[in-house]
Amino acid sequence: MAITAAMVKELREATGAGMMDAKKALTETDGDFEAASDWLRTKGLAKAAKKSGRTAAEGLVAVAVNGGTGVAIEVNSETDFVAKNGEFQTMVKDIANAALGVADVEALKAATIGGKAVETLITDKIATIGENMGLRRMAKIEAEQVVTYIHNSAADGMGKIGVLVGLTGGDEAFGKQVAMHIAAANPAALGEADLDAAIVEKERQIQIDIARESGKPEAVIEKMIEGRMKKFIAESTLLGQAFVINPDLTVEAAAKEAGAVVTGFIRLEVGEGIEKKEEDFAAEVAKAAKG
Known part of the structure; x- marks a missing residue:
């Protein structure tokens, strides 16, 4: 048939x-x-x-680099306990390495590891480990030099936050400092041109409303809005942020001093944007006892 x-x-x-x-x-x-x-x-x-219906908001972010190409992936599990499981970590590492050879997360799901599709590999692990899991996302960067940083490391190349930084010039030590800055400051974009126009416009409207509440003349209001938007853009962009290593410099100025240009970055954090269901443990036990 x-x-x-x-x-x-x-x-x-x-x-x-x-x-x-x-x-x-x-x-x-x-x-x-x-x-x-x-x-x-x-x-x-x-x-x-x-x-499959249970929320998987824990897990690991893993990074992998090959030459001028770097990738970051997020594989979720239901509990942090599973994220510490050696079997799970090996699978995540293998998936990160496989991600170097594909363009997006859908292609990664279909990619094979040891003759088995990544999607099937995860399904098998759900059956053996006993928790819902999922490959949520991947991101890729290409640059002259790609530097990585893992925050709250669980194993080599994986942890709670994974950062990749693309550099032209400079050295790995400086790249690592920038990556650590990104992990801590969580910029929305590289520079002003990369910011989502809708987010910028929304902030502008908010600042207009706030400024007009002051009752000041329109000319003064315009200058207030201009100054506040300049501050918002600086605080939202990597290049405009005060460098955590030396707050007297912006990241862009620090890069210039280091003979480097930051060309891009990726920052993935485990569970980012996933709505976690709050469980009442006592209620769950009582329900199970009645059942």
């Missing part, structure tokens, strides 16, 4: 199994949906379905 993409999709949605596993199950059972579901269960691959 011919196995269609629609059949694979239906089985994946019902079981939470990976695409290749779902296809193999249907092939092994000649397209019988129920038999394929049972096949996945016997292989431990359908266990992921029960866990």
Whole structure:
């Protein structure tokens, strides 16, 4: 029987199994949906379905560099305990290295490690470790020199915050200082031209409203807004921020002194933007006791 993409999709949605596993199950059972579901269960691959709805906001960010190319990835788990698991860390490291050869996160999910797709590899780990996991994102940078920094390191090249800095000129020591600055200051963009125009405009409108509340003349208000927006842009951009190593200099000025130009950066933090569900542990225990 011919196995269609629609059949694979239906089985994946019902079981939470990976695409290749779902296809193999249907092939092994000649397209019988129920038999394929049972096949996945016997292989431990359908266990992921029960866990797929649980929030995975912990995990690790990992970085990898090859020449002038650097990548950062985030792989999530439900608990910090799993992030300390050697099996999980090995998987994350392998995925980071695989990311060097692909363009985006979707391509990374389909990339193979030891003959197995990354997406399937993660599904297998969900079944064996017993927690929901997911490859959330990746980011890539290319530069003359790429320097990395990991904050709250859990193992070599991975931790809670991963930073990559692209440099032209300068040295690794300076690059590391800039990377540490990025980890601490969390700039929104490299320079003014890279800031999201919508964010800048929203801030401008807020400052206009605040300034007009003062009741001062329009000419004074305009100067107030100009000064406040200049400060906002400086504080939001890496090049405009006061350098944490020497606050008397901006990062851009410090780079110039070091004979370097910062050409780009990536900063990934575990769980950034994920809404974490607050669990009432006592209530959970009481509920389990009643069940």
